[in-house]
Structures are given as C-alpha cells and as structure tokens.
Amino acid sequence: MAWDTTKTRRLLLEAAVDEFAAYGPEGARIDRIAAAAGVNKERIYPYFGGKRQLFDAVVQRELEQLAAAVPMEGADGCPVQLPEYAGRVFDYHLAHPHLLRLLQWEALYGDANAPVAGEERRAAYYAEKVAAVARARREGEGSARVGVPLPPGELLLAVVALAGWQFAVPQLARMILGGTTGEDPAGEDPAGRRAVVVELVRRLES
Template sequence: MAWDIAKTKRLLLDAAVDEFAAHGPEGARIDRIAAAAGVNKERIYPYFGGKQQLFAAVVERELEQLAAAVPLEEADGAPVDLPEYAGRVFDYHLAHPHLLRLLQWEALHGDAADPVAGEERRAAYYAEKVAAVSRMRRGAEGPGRVGVQLSPGELLYAVIALAGWQFAAPQVTRMILGRPAGEDTADGDTADEDSVAARRAAVVDMVRRLAL
C-alpha cells in the first residue's frame, strides 16, 4: 500500500502545533509530537529535516491559515472594511490562541536581528497586505476607504497590534482592562460573551478612528 505522505505531514503538523505552542522550539519533544500524531518519529526527518525546520513549517502553515480565513481583499480584488477586518482578526485569535504563542516563541528564539525561517515569503505576504491598504486610499468612497494620517504600513501594523496584543499579553490586559477576552478563570469559566463583544467592538472602533 502506498504511503500517504500528505496525510502524514498533516498529522505531524497538527500534533506539532500544540507541542510547540506549549513548549517552544527548544522545549518541544519530537517523541511527543510523533506519539500525538500516531506516526513514527523517523518520518519527521525526511519530511521536514528536524525539529527547527518542523517549527518553521508549523509557523508558516498557521500564518497561511490566518491569511486564508481573514483576507484583506475579496476574491474579486475589492477591499474589505478595514475596521471589520480587525474585528475578524480578533475573532481568529480568540479561536486560535496558539498562533500568537508560536510567534512569541519564534521571537524569543535567537537574536531579534536574525532572519526567521521563510522570512522572504512572509515579508512578501505582508507587502501584499500593505499594498492592499494603500489601494484602499485610492479607491472610491465606501466601506473600504481609508484616510492618509498614517502610512499604509503603519496602519496595517496598528491593526495587527490592536487585534492581537491582548491575547499575546493577557496579563497586561487583565491589569488595565480586566479579564482578557477568552481567558479561563480559576473556576474554569471564560470571559462572558458581552465582555468579549465589548473588547471586539473597541478594537473595531479604534481602527475606524485610525483609518479616518
């Protein structure tokens, strides 16, 4: 029977997400990833090259899934409403808290000036996003229109920060605003829906003001 390489890779990547999010690229263990995937650990080396390469593949895949789930432009090239885009990025991080943890581990691993794996591809992806924001300036009046107070890059960076920072640093959010959106409490409850909705609405409103 032919070996299903694509399925095996997917199983390993799925298992590696939780392991890397919890332990980072140094603390993660290949044995645990392989066991969770139900795959012989020796498969990791020919498919990914080793633990560091597997971590890089996980980060890239998770970013690709975010990009696919929350596009900045419609399929026909029409711009989306930037404030609501920020709200959807907020929603995504609420449902997928591991992504920001992976990015934090990546930032902690190595010198800040060193390029990360796949940096050229990822920089090109962000350049496309910046270009999309720039096109919003030139477009006709409507939901996709943004102002000129910030550069397109600054505006995109602000959207990313506002939509994700409270999930990346929930302890800071808790001290300033109260319980972070989505955070579990000691009794196992999570932030109530009204609180989460209020946080989301605040992000959308801040981006709307920035985009004037």
C-alpha cells in the same frame, strides 16, 4: 502498500501545533509529537530535517491558514475595510490563540536581525496587505479626514497589534481592563472587546 506521505506530513504538523505552542522549539519533544500524530518519530527527520525545522514549518503553515481565513480583499476583489479586517483578525485569534504563542516563541528563540524561515514569502504577503491598505485609502479619498494620515505600513502594523496583542499578553489586558482570570483570552465580553478594536481602527483611519 504505498506510504501516504502527504497524510503523514499533515498529521505531524497538526500534532506539533499544541506541543510547540506550549513548550516552544526548545522545550517541545519529538516523541510527544509523534505519539499525538500516531506516527513513528523517525518519520519526522526525513520530512522536516529536525525539530527546529518542524517548528518553522508549523509557524509557516499556521500563518498561511490565517492568510486564507482572513484575506484583505473580498470575493469581489475590492479591499476589505480596515475596521472589518481588524474585527476578523480578532475573531481568528480568539478561535486560534496558539498562533500568537508560536510567534512569540519564534521571536524569543530567534535573532531579531536575522531572517526567519520563509521570510521572503511572508514579507511578500504583508507587502500585498500594505498595498491593499494604500489602495483602499485612495478609493476613499473623498471622505473627510482629520490630521495627517498614517503611512499604510504603520497603519497595518497598528491594526495587527490592536487585534492581537491582548491575546499575546492576556494578563496585561486583564490588569488594565479588569475582568475574568479564566481561560478566555478575550475576557468575559469578547464581543465588546471586538467592538472596541473595530472602533479604534475606525478612528485611526479618520
């Protein structure tokens, strides 16, 4: 019977997400990933080459899932308004808190001046989003604005930070804003926190 390589690869990637989110690329263990996937650990090496390459593949896969779930443009091809986009990014991180942990591990064990795995593709993805922000701004030039508008790239970076940073450092958010010490990274009132993010982005645009 032929080996289902696509299924095996998917099972390994899915099993590796929680392991890498919890322990990072250095602390994660191949045997635990293989056991969770129900796959012989020797299968990891021909598919990915090693543990660090598997980590890189996991990060890229999770970012692709974010991109697919939260596009910058709507079904009609028109850019999504930035406050709405920020709210949807917030929702995604609330449901998938592991993604920011993976990105933190990538930053911790990487060289800030060296390219990350898949950087060219990832940079192109963000360039498309910056272009969408610029296009949305041009289409809304008739609305009243106060002060000098932020460059599109700076604005997008601010949106990403506002929507996700509280999930990356929940203890800091708790100390500044108060609230629960439980596992919910958005605190006791995620809807309220989401509304604040949306409003902050709306004001950044004004």
